[in-house]
Amino acid sequence: MTLLKLDIFSVRNIQSASIQPSPGLNFITGGNASGKSALLEAVFILGRARSFRTQHVKQAISFNQACLIVAAQHAQTQGSISNLGIQIDNKQYEIHIDQEKRLKADLAYLLPVQLIHPKSYSLLDAGPQYRREFLDWGIFNHNRNFLPNWRRYSKALQQRNALLKSRQLRQLPAWDRELVEYGNVVNTLRKEYIDHLTPVFLQMAGQFLDTTQIELRFTAGWDDQTSLEQTFKTNLEKDLRYGFTQSGPHRADFLTFHNNRLAKDYLSRGQQKLLVLALLLSQVRVLNNIAQNDCCILIDDLNAELDTENRSKLLKYLAELGCQVFITSTDFSDFGDLSTLNNYKVFHVEHGCIQQL
Numbered sequence: 001m002t003l004l005k006l007d008i009f010s011v012r013n014i015q016s017a018s019i020q021p022s023p024g025l026n027f028i029t030g031g032n033a034s035g036k037s038a039l040l041e042a043v044f045i046l047g048r049a050r051s052f053r054t055q056h057v058k059q060a061i062s063f064n065q066a067c068l069i070v071a072a073q074h075a076q077t078q079g080s081i082s083n084l085g086i087q088i089d090n091k092q093y094e095i096h097i098d099q100e101k102r103l104k105a106d107l108a109y110l111l112p113v114q115l116i117h118p119k120s121y122s123l124l125d126a127g128p129q130y131r132r133e134f135l136d137w138g139i140f141n142h143n144r145n146f147l148p149n150w151r152r153y154s155k156a157l158q159q160r161n162a163l164l165k166s167r168q169l170r171q172l173p174a175w176d177r178e179l180v181e182y183g184n185v186v187n188t189l190r191k192e193y194i195d196h197l198t199p200v201f202l203q204m205a206g207q208f209l210d211t212t213q214i215e216l217r218f219t220a221g222w223d224d225q226t227s228l229e230q231t232f233k234t235n236l237e238k239d240l241r242y243g244f245t246q247s248g249p250h251r252a253d254f255l256t257f258h259n260n261r262l263a264k265d266y267l268s269r270g271q272q273k274l275l276v277l278a279l280l281l282s283q284v285r286v287l288n289n290i291a292q293n294d295c296c297i298l299i300d301d302l303n304a305e306l307d308t309e310n311r312s313k314l315l316k317y318l319a320e321l322g323c324q325v326f327i328t329s330t331d332f333s334d335f336g337d338l339s340t341l342n343n344y345k346v347f348h349v350e351h352g353c354i355q356q357l
């Protein structure tokens, strides 16, 4: 997929901008506070209907404006062209695809965006919910059964936890049956996805870290030698004591090992960053192999995170990957030697105005 034309209105300090990005690499430069991250945020909002910078997307609306709009002319990987748009005001959002009102998931399938920014690098040592989000976004794009099953599991879990809190045990078996049914599907899809991701990730980790001794271990969220049904029964007393369900797919996680040691405890900070990069990019590769639309990659603040050698390794990799990428940095020289690249454009941002150089 490629964004052929991107229109942005009232996103942070970008009042109004229209660009025609390259289908390959797009380098975005500009001083601090010029609006580089705002440009990436606009693309992210168009794909995910939320912001990566703030909890409430409405905070991205320019001061003194009633709403923000991001719209694009979008070419699908098979070639058909559509017009996407999202409008967000203080209370609600509206999504349009070719003039028809549509749902967030429709937009997300059409424009999958993978983001790499300074906070992404805490994936290994942040709480397990970040790793679950990482996994689940990949699975959402990998298998369309995931979203409805995950939603039903989450709803049943909410109901069960409310019953545990108010100690209404009579209705519990009905919700347990739902949790078991949808929870098992969610768990199976996660395991399937890990099986797809692992070889790609190991190959990429080898490329970025010069090692093959990496391992990814998935944990289901309960001792999966025991059935989920039995687990809920055995844990009931404990669940009642705590007022919520202790074990199940909502506690799933994965751990990364290097030479049989937990990567987050032993690898250097730089090595951990490269490992996260390998995870995020392997997810893109798996997605590109299977989904209808290739992923769009957003990299905010390239310079802040990688040394010169790894930056050039990454840019070479991205150029060969062939999908659309937007990369920001304050200095053009941070992008290194671009003489061997051909499919790229450079944009300069100043006070929220974007100009192609």
Ligand SMILES: Nc1ncnc2c1ncn2[C@@H]1O[C@H](COP(=O)(O)OP(=O)(O)OP(=O)(O)O)[C@@H](O)[C@H]1O
Residues within 6 Å of the ligand: 011, 012, 013, 030, 031, 032, 033, 034, 035, 036, 037, 038, 039, 059, 060, 061, 062, 063, 330
């Ligand atoms: N809702 C908003 N409305 C208007 N301006 C905003 C809003 N939120 C943030 N800003 C301002 O927008 C400007 C651009 O921010 P942005 O984060 O995009 O800069 P940047 O170019 O990425 O800078 P840096 O190099 O420091 O990362 C900043 O001055 C910021 O304070």
Ligand SMILES: [Mg+2]
Residues within 6 Å of the ligand: 036, 037, 038, 300, 301
């Ligand atoms: Mg920024």
